[in-house]
Amino acid sequence: MTPLLLAASGAVVVGGVLCVTARDVRLTVAGLVLALIGGPLLVDPLPASGPLAVGIVAGLVAGDLAWLAIRDRPDVAGRGRPASRIGWLAALLLAITAVVIGLALGHDPAAPFANPGAADVARATALALLVLALPPVLAGASSRRLGLGSLLLVVAALIARSALAGSPTPLESIVGAFVEVAAAGSMAAVLGLGPGPRVDSSRADPGRSAPPGVSSPLRPAQTKRARPAGPDPMRAGEP
Amino acid sequence: VTLVAFVATCFLGAGLSFAARRLYRLSIVIGLVGLVAGMIVALFWDTTAVEQIGLEMVGGDPFLRLFLMYGLLAAFLLTLLGATLSARGQASTATGPAVGPGPGLRGVIELPATSLVVFGFAAIALSAASPMAALLAAVAAGFATLTGFGLGRASAPLPRIAVAALRNLTVAAAIGIAGIAALVATSDPLQGDPTAVGLAFLAVGAAVLIRLGGIPFHRLVVAPTVNGASLTTPLMVAWGPIVLVIVAMAVLGSVLPALELPLSVERSAIVALAALSILLAAAVAAVQEDVHHAVAYSVVAQGGFALLAVAAFDPPPWEAARLWLLVFGLTSTSLVAWAVGLHAAFGSARLRDLSGWARRSPVLGIALGVIAVATLGLPGLAVFDARRELISAAVSGQIGGALVVGSYLAVVAYVRLLWIGLGPSSDAVVAARDWRIQRPAERPAPPARGSRPDGTPPTSPVGLADLGTPAAGRRRTAANAPPAATTAPRTSAAAGRTTAAGTGRTTAAAMARRGAPTMAAIAAPEPAHSAGRARVERDLRSWIDANVAPLAAAIVLVLAVLSVLAAAGVPNVRQSAAAHPPTQLAGSPVTAASPGPIESFQPIATP
Numbered sequence: 001m002t003p004l005l006l007a008a009s010g011a012v013v014v015g016g017v018l019c020v021t022a023r024d025v026r027l028t029v030a031g032l033v034l035a036l037i038g039g040p041l042l043v044d045p046l047p048a049s050g051p052l053a054v055g056i057v058a059g060l061v062a063g064d065l066a067w068l069a070i071r072d073r074p075d076v077a078g079r080g081r082p083a084s085r086i087g088w089l090a091a092l093l094l095a096i097t098a099v100v101i102g103l104a105l106g107h108d109p110a111a112p113f114a115n116p117g118a119a120d121v122a123r124a125t126a127l128a129l130l131v132l133a134l135p136p137v138l139a140g141a142s143s144r145r146l147g148l149g150s151l152l153l154v155v156a157a158l159i160a161r162s163a164l165a166g167s168p169t170p171l172e173s174i175v176g177a178f179v180e181v182a183a184a185g186s187m188a189a190v191l192g193l194g195p196g197p198r199v200d201s202s203r204a205d206p207g208r209s210a211p212p213g214v215s216s217p218l219r220p221a222q223t224k225r226a227r228p229a230g231p232d233p234m235r236a237g238e239p
Numbered sequence: 240v241t242l243v244a245f246v247a248t249c250f251l252g253a254g255l256s257f258a259a260r261r262l263y264r265l266s267i268v269i270g271l272v273g274l275v276a277g278m279i280v281a282l283f284w285d286t287t288a289v290e291q292i293g294l295e296m297v298g299g300d301p302f303l304r305l306f307l308m309y310g311l312l313a314a315f316l317l318t319l320l321g322a323t324l325s326a327r328g329q330a331s332t333a334t335g336p337a338v339g340p341g342p343g344l345r346g347v348i349e350l351p352a353t354s355l356v357v358f359g360f361a362a363i364a365l366s367a368a369s370p371m372a373a374l375l376a377a378v379a380a381g382f383a384t385l386t387g388f389g390l391g392r393a394s395a396p397l398p399r400i401a402v403a404a405l406r407n408l409t410v411a412a413a414i415g416i417a418g419i420a421a422l423v424a425t426s427d428p429l430q431g432d433p434t435a436v437g438l439a440f441l442a443v444g445a446a447v448l449i450r451l452g453g454i455p456f457h458r459l460v461v462a463p464t465v466n467g468a469s470l471t472t473p474l475m476v477a478w479g480p481i482v483l484v485i486v487a488m489a490v491l492g493s494v495l496p497a498l499e500l501p502l503s504v505e506r507s508a509i510v511a512l513a514a515l516s517i518l519l520a521a522a523v524a525a526v527q528e529d530v531h532h533a534v535a536y537s538v539v540a541q542g543g544f545a546l547l548a549v550a551a552f553d554p555p556p557w558e559a560a561r562l563w564l565l566v567f568g569l570t571s572t573s574l575v576a577w578a579v580g581l582h583a584a585f586g587s588a589r590l591r592d593l594s595g596w597a598r599r600s601p602v603l604g605i606a607l608g609v610i611a612v613a614t615l616g617l618p619g620l621a622v623f624d625a626r627r628e629l630i631s632a633a634v635s636g637q638i639g640g641a642l643v644v645g646s647y648l649a650v651v652a653y654v655r656l657l658w659i660g661l662g663p664s665s666d667a668v669v670a671a672r673d674w675r676i677q678r679p680a681e682r683p684a685p686p687a688r689g690s691r692p693d694g695t696p697p698t699s700p701v702g703l704a705d706l707g708t709p710a711a712g713r714r715r716t717a718a719n720a721p722p723a724a725t726t727a728p729r730t731s732a733a734a735g736r737t738t739a740a741g742t743g744r745t746t747a748a749a750m751a752r753r754g755a756p757t758m759a760a761i762a763a764p765e766p767a768h769s770a771g772r773a774r775v776e777r778d779l780r781s782w783i784d785a786n787v788a789p790l791a792a793a794i795v796l797v798l799a800v801l802s803v804l805a806a807a808g809v810p811n812v813r814q815s816a817a818a819h820p821p822t823q824l825a826g827s828p829v830t831a832a833s834p835g836p837i838e839s840f841q842p843i844a845t846p
Contacts, residue, residue, distance in 0.1 A: 137409060138410075146405065146406060153409050153410070164423075169369055169372065171367065186383070
């Protein structure tokens with residue numbers, strides 16, 4: 001276990017907590033990028049410089065796509081309700097608990113890893129991300145949270161892959177970076193970039209409403225009733 | 240030519256097509272050129288070469304070359320179909336609002352770029368020697384299909400469908416990655432814990448089940464086909480999952496036999512779900528009232544065979560499975576194209592409105608028959624044997640025999656569709672465009688949808704012979720001249736020349752009666768500098784406009800013929816599918832960070 005591994009693990013967990021609990025869109029995306037960039041570092045030995053650079057660039061591109069997708073979404077605009085109902089402190093405690101459980105599971109001494117400690121850290125981090133990502137993905141309360149949770153789930157799966165099968169080869173690292181970008185691209189396409197009407201995820205959150213001018217397929221905007229032609233009978237006799 | 244050249248060609252074409260997305264025609268043209276370039280590169284791919292990228296080996300495969308060429312050709316034809324239908328608004332009533340500056344089908348612009356990206360990732364997945372690299376490429380291909388679908392959406396229910404698809408896709412990717420990583424990690428017999436291996440096998444099976452839209456996850460396939468949602472649907476429900484199935488088969492076939500574990504419970508669970516998908520989906524397809532839903536459930540039923548291929552891993556039915564998967568991709572594409580073409584031509588996807596469609600459009604009827612043959616197979620066709628082999632590899636005894644018989648339940652849906660098509664013509668069918676090839680000057684104005692000639696009963700037994708007579712054509716034209724605001728501009732060129740030729744007086748009179756611009760106004764002189772180019776463009780558009788329906792039917796028929804060719808094993812599909820079966824992994828190749836020989840799993844042979 002090296003300091004870099006611990007720092008990367010901490011960054012991924014904090015990024016995941018920020019991603020699912022932050023009120024501000026910028027913080028949300030920053031947390032996501034932290035998790036995306038920290039994920040490939042959770043191996044020992046570290047990947048070669050080329051694949052590592054590709055991974056970092058992919059994390060930034062995926063974060064940019066996520067920003068494009070959620071920056072003007074109805075359930076992101078403003079500083080209203082936190083994204084996660086349990087709050088950042090509870091989410092952080094939950095993630096730390098998952099990390100502790102993951103580390104306590106230990107490792108198989110026969111596992112073919114260059115550094116078994118790295119596998120432990122990777123497994124614990126993947127478990128923490130899984131705990132953070134699964135509720136928004138499975139509960140589906142908000143399309144934006146579902147998209148962010150999906151990205152976190154993909155990162156968790158990639159980290160879990162390192163924990164189970166050791167360091168990825170260069171081609172795997174590069175293809176894994178492509179997976180992150182493709183997942184972010186599909187999230188952006190589904191949530192924000194398509195030509196059709198936008199998703200109003202505030203349906204599941206009755207306390208919030210879409211900003212004016214945002215059309216919603218799930219809750220059509222109320223329109224004024226058309227006034228019948230001819231003189232208004234209520235104003236009959238008025239000059 | 241190697242993998243790098245193919246992937247570079249695909250991604251470059253996709254990027255250029257996507258960059259020109261706002262320029263409707265240019266984007267489609269670039270995409271079509273990219274698809275052709277991809278086919279050419281795949282054709283010259285040296286399938287015997289093995290190259291090393293980093294520490295990974297990648298290599299060609301005869302089946303991979305066939306898969307890419309067939310897939311790119313299908314995508315090319317589907318794009319052509321979409322472009323044809325959207326050229327003059329033929330499909331605008333069928334598939335909702337327009338994408339791009341003109342009326343069009345959803346997903347036309349995104350289809351070539353998405354196809355190129357998907358087949359680029361497919362090439363990586365099916366040529367990498369490392370199981371994890373192959374799996375990650377298959378996952379990336381899946382996300383790329385959803386990106387194309389999401390970008391092409393244009394009506395209210397689609398965002399919810401796309402969000403649900405995102406959830407399913409992510410869950411399938413996560414459990415697939417975890418399952419295969421666990422299998423690869425335990426591939427050494429000394430480390431093969433039966434419980435862990437069984438759970439990993441189930442995880443892989445569940446990932447494949449979700450991606451294929453097998454029951455109970457069929458909504459992933461059915462929902463995107465609502466109202467012919469997008470032309471990218473075949474990529475999402477067929478070609479993307481196919482890549483995942485081949486990779487999963489290869490990993491399971493290379494890891495599990497060496498462990499010598501029975502895994503009977505896990506295998507039974509997967510086989511049961513596959514059988515349920517094959518039988519139940521075929522039955523549901525036979526009772527659907529919507530063409531798109533019938534097609535979707537047929538696709539689900541076909542996907543059940545792919546799940547059977549995953550369940551049979553000892554030894555994997557490599558040849559039958561790869562052949563079936565290729566046919567599955569082609570027939571799914573053909574079915575979606577057929578449904579979109581039918582919907583666009585007759586303005587309805589409800590079977591009660593489509594009575595007599597095959598009498599009006601025999602080409603589409605023949606296409607459906609050919610697709611049915613390609614799907615179900617006939618004795619002597621390669622796909623006929625492949626279906627039986629897939630079932631017998633996964634299930635034995637009487638249950639297997641019953642499943643073989645039950646799998647032909649799918650024929651009921653096809654027979655019903657054809658039976659309805661041969662029945663008396665409905666209003667929508669009577670009011671549809673003429674399906675004969677014709678010159679623009681002779682083209683009558685399209686009738687308004689939903690109307691019918693005076694005196695025609697609501698369900699008129701009008702046959703092709705009646706529809707083809709000049710008197711019938713004139714009568715329909717006079718009675719159903721279109722509203723001026725919607726159809727007059729696009730018929731201007733043809734109508735102008737019709738008047739000049741003296742054969743379209745009825746059309747002109749009908750248009751004038753409805754307040755359309757006069758022929759003199761339409762035929763105003765053009766500036767001299769653009770006259771030649773404009774004339775060529777106008778003539779081409781007029782011809783396409785006059786022949787949209789037969790052109791679309793012809794494209795669908797070509798797709799169907801392509802499917803039946805693959806089903807017959809042309810060219811050398813069986814031999815290619817049998818090549819390079821998975822080799823057994825003795826250790827975990829993904830941990831081989833040190834230089835030296837890396838064990839291959841599929842599809843390249845270990846040098």
